[in-house]
Each structure stands twice: as structure tokens, then as C-alpha cells.
Amino acid sequence: MDIKLLFDVDFDLKVTGISTDNRLVQPGDLFVCIKGYTVDGHRFAKQAEVAGAVAIVCEQSIENIGIPQIIVADTKAELPRLAHLIFNKPTEKLNLFGLTGTNGKTTTAYILEHLLGGFEGHVGYIGTNGIRYGEVFIEPRNTTPEPLSLQQTFNNMVKAGVQNVAIEVSSHALELHRVDYCRFKVALFTNLTPEHLDFHPTMEEYFEAKYKLFTMLTPDGYGIVNLDDEYGIQLVNRLKAAQQRFYTYAIEKDADFRALDVRMTTSGTTFTLKSPVGQYEVKTPLLGTFNVHNALGAMASAYAAGMPMEQIVSLIAKLSPVDGRMEIINEGQDFTVIVDYAHTPDGVEKVLEFVNDIKQSSVKVVIGCPGDRDRTKRPVIAKLSVDYADDVIFTTDDPHSEDPVDILNEMTQGMEESHYEVIVDRIKAIEAAINKAQKNDIVLIAGRGHEKVQYWKSGNIELDDREVAKEILRKKLQIG
Numbered sequence: 001m002d003i004k005l006l007f008d009v010d011f012d013l014k015v016t017g018i019s020t021d022n023r024l025v026q027p028g029d030l031f032v033c034i035k036g037y038t039v040d041g042h043r044f045a046k047q048a049e050v051a052g053a054v055a056i057v058c059e060q061s062i063e064n065i066g067i068p069q070i071i072v073a074d075t076k077a078e079l080p081r082l083a084h085l086i087f088n089k090p091t092e093k094l095n096l097f098g099l100t101g102t103n104g105k106t107t108t109a110y111i112l113e114h115l116l117g118g119f120e121g122h123v124g125y126i127g128t129n130g131i132r133y134g135e136v137f138i139e140p141r142n143t144t145p146e147p148l149s150l151q152q153t154f155n156n157m158v159k160a161g162v163q164n165v166a167i168e169v170s171s172h173a174l175e176l177h178r179v180d181y182c183r184f185k186v187a188l189f190t191n192l193t194p195e196h197l198d199f200h201p202t203m204e205e206y207f208e209a210k211y212k213l214f215t216m217l218t219p220d221g222y223g224i225v226n227l228d229d230e231y232g233i234q235l236v237n238r239l240k241a242a243q244q245r246f247y248t249y250a251i252e253k254d255a256d257f258r259a260l261d262v263r264m265t266t267s268g269t270t271f272t273l274k275s276p277v278g279q280y281e282v283k284t285p286l287l288g289t290f291n292v293h294n295a296l297g298a299m300a301s302a303y304a305a306g307m308p309m310e311q312i313v314s315l316i317a318k319l320s321p322v323d324g325r326m327e328i329i330n331e332g333q334d335f336t337v338i339v340d341y342a343h344t345p346d347g348v349e350k351v352l353e354f355v356n357d358i359k360q361s362s363v364k365v366v367i368g369c370p371g372d373r374d375r376t377k378r379p380v381i382a383k384l385s386v387d388y389a390d391d392v393i394f395t396t397d398d399p400h401s402e403d404p405v406d407i408l409n410e411m412t413q414g415m416e417e418s419h420y421e422v423i424v425d426r427i428k429a430i431e432a433a434i435n436k437a438q439k440n441d442i443v444l445i446a447g448r449g450h451e452k453v454q455y456w457k458s459g460n461i462e463l464d465d466r467e468v469a470k471e472i473l474r475k476k477l478q479i480g
Helices: 041-051 075-086 105-116 147-159 171-175 203-215 230-241 289-304 309-316 345-358 377-388 404-412 426-436 465-479
Strands: 017-019 029-032 055-058 069-071 095-100 122-127 130-133 136-138 162-168 184-189 217-226 246-250 257-265 268-275 278-284 327-329 336-340 363-367 391-394 442-446
Touching (some): 017 075, 029 041, 029 075, 041 055, 075 147, 095 105, 105 122, 105 289, 105 309, 122 147, 130 147, 184 203, 203 230, 217 230, 230 246, 246 289, 257 289, 268 289, 278 289, 289 309, 289 345, 327 465, 345 363, 345 377, 345 442, 363 377, 363 426, 377 404, 391 404, 391 426, 426 442, 426 465
Parallel strands (some): 029 055, 095 184, 122 162, 246 257, 363 391
Antiparallel strands (some): 130 136, 257 268, 327 336
16 A cells, blocks of 8 residues: 555555554554553664564654654554555445443343344454454454454455444443444443443543444444433433434333333243334343343344344344353252353342342352452442342452452451351352352352453463353262
């Protein structure tokens, strides 16, 4: 690509690629200097030149560089534009379904990915559970990838025949320009509860970050909004003022898509759907009221994209359970074991409300809080656990750079020790809960869900709550 197609410059050169990592630079690349939290890419411009970069995009002049330097105000804001152009404007050839909110993004995206299979062409997914399309699966690094990786992924999807993509869009991604130059056919809002307040100073700023997604809709696009959430009501008022098309969904409030007569068991959920085109009986294997909201959001999104309601209702009945989201672990035991990703106060409360609604005996919970995250939610999650459960074991989640004992002390500060037990080792904590379980009990293992790696300062280790639970159950059953 001619450099003049990227910048207004008075020299000629050919650009064949783009990189932000000097170790990955190939001859012909444009090297973009990004200032990160700990590393400044400007320091590695010379190494990029030696590796074959043909020009440097930077925020200030760099000494001892023999190739052209193109100075811009903000390289983070410039990167998505350059990636969009160099990778042939891939999002203009895709229908993007963006999902944002504190909780429910992954499950709603999973349901929507399943429904989008009813359209022609392959379906793509980008989010917490990785990147999927065709036979391709890539393990996740961020909920929403960095702009360079994201645009390259979109380009690869186009080449693979993908037409529709369900993508989780985090507030970090919206604030840090990761999804700039993307245009969305559907933007879906799940809910907003306190989270990431170490990044967003206030809930209002957190909401404003989420709202940005709805300014990125295509001319024929739709907003899809959860009307049972107070911020959803604010969002609807914004969309009305902007004369933007939208559909609402809810259980408690009157909405375009509303679930009536919700009935739940440990094997699934049924409800009557009121839609813009009539009422339908809906069956889904998903568990919990929160998953009814997730299903409604996905169904409204598919309908907004042109799928008939009859097809939507038929497809949603054929869903498989979502990895690590209210996932039942069954090895033949006479009690229920559930693994769930709930890790925010709102998510934990909703899961605990559900298991209390269906319990026949006692509820046992194994839960912790991650390190290097919002510390204010730690005592809140601990209190919710002891308020809702009969037997609570606090344990290590993903400590990252923190000492897990310090995290657990923050969770339990001021609490009566008789209301909980602390077992730092997560495997031993899960084992203790399962071994104490009696007939008809429910054991909820919360916080990590589908995750297969536990993150420690000293080095990451493989740990999958689901596999740990299965192994302990097999051992228990053999002994018994």
C-alpha cells in the first residue's frame, strides 16, 4: 500500500504490513509507537528500523532514526485507522453484533452466535471465551482484542466466508480506541453494575464508555436495550433523542420483547415470549432469570437483523449449555454441582438467588475475588455469599500480583468467623465443599467459570474448576 493512502506526506514508499511490537516487525512494515502502562514503544523505534520497518508513526521526534517519522497527536487513536486501511476495511464486509454491559455479555454472545447460524455464511465470535470461526479457535487474551489484532482477525474472517460476527465490547475497548472504525449492525446493552471502578472513576463515566457503542451503529442498525436495568432506561432516552432505532427487552417491565410466566428447574427454563409479532412458547436449557434476560437480548438482536421469530424460537430450543456459565457437573452424584463465572456483586447475587429458588436442601458456595481488580467489591461479595448460602468457603481466585491471603482478609474483615471457612488452596476448597455435600444439596463453585489458567505473580498454573470438580466427584463416588 502506498504511504500516501495512509498519510498526507510528500514522499513515496510502499507499506506491506503494520506492527506495534519491534520483535514482530517484518521488512516493509509500518511501526507504530504505543505508550503502554509500563512500556513505551518509542524506545524501540531503532530496533524496528533495524528489523526492516519502512517508517515510524510516533508522538514525538525520535533521535538517530534514518527512516521517515510521521508524528501524530495520539498513536493509540491512529492505530485502529491504520489497521482498518491496511487490512482492507474488513468491517465494511461484515455484520457486527456488539454486546456491552457488566454481566451477561459472554452468554448473550454465545446465544446470538448460535442464532446467527440460521443465516447464510459462517458465523464469527470474539470475546471472553476466545475467537471462533469455521475451524479456527484462538485462546483469549482480552475480552476485546487490541485494534491491530482485531482488524487482522476481521480480515481473516472475511477471507473464511464469515458474514456475521458476535463480539463482546468491553468498556476498556471503547475507551482505549480498540473498536474505532468498526460499525455495528446491532449494539446490545445487558446491564450496568459496579465493576472496573479502578478504571472508570464513577458509574456515570462507566456508563458513558458503554454508550459509545451506540454511536457506532450503521444507518440501518438497531440498539437492543435491557429495560429492567436503570441504566437501560437512560440509554433508551438517549436513543430516542438521537432518533436511533431500537428494541427493548425485559421481564419486569413492558418491553418489545418480554418474558412472561417464567418457569425454571435444574434442567432448563421455559417462558412465554411477547414479541412485536405475537406470543411464542420458548424453551431453553439455560438456567436462571439472568439467562432469560440473556436469551431475550439475543433473540431481539437476531430479529432486528431480519430473522423470523419462528426460526429464532426453534433455534433457541436447540442450544447447548454455555461453558462455565451455570454449567452443571454431573458424575452421577445425588446432589447438584454448578460452576459459574459470576465474579461481580450483581452476578454473584443473581446466581445465589437462582440456586436458592430451586434448592431442596442446603446451598454450599466456594468463592474468592481476583487480585489487581476493584477491591471495593471484595467485602460485598463475601457478605452476599454468607447471606444467601448455608455453607461458605472463601478461597483463592486469580491472585495475579497480590498475596491471596491479603485478598481473603479484605473479603472477610469484620465478619463473624462462624459464618464461613477459609481454605486458601482452591482445589482443597472445592474438595471440602463436595465432600461435605449431602443428598439434594447444591454446591456452587463461583468466580472462574470456563477459565483454565490461574494467574499468579510467581507463574501461571493450569486450573479448571470443572475438571477439578469432576475428578473430586469421581473419587468421592468410588470411595462411597
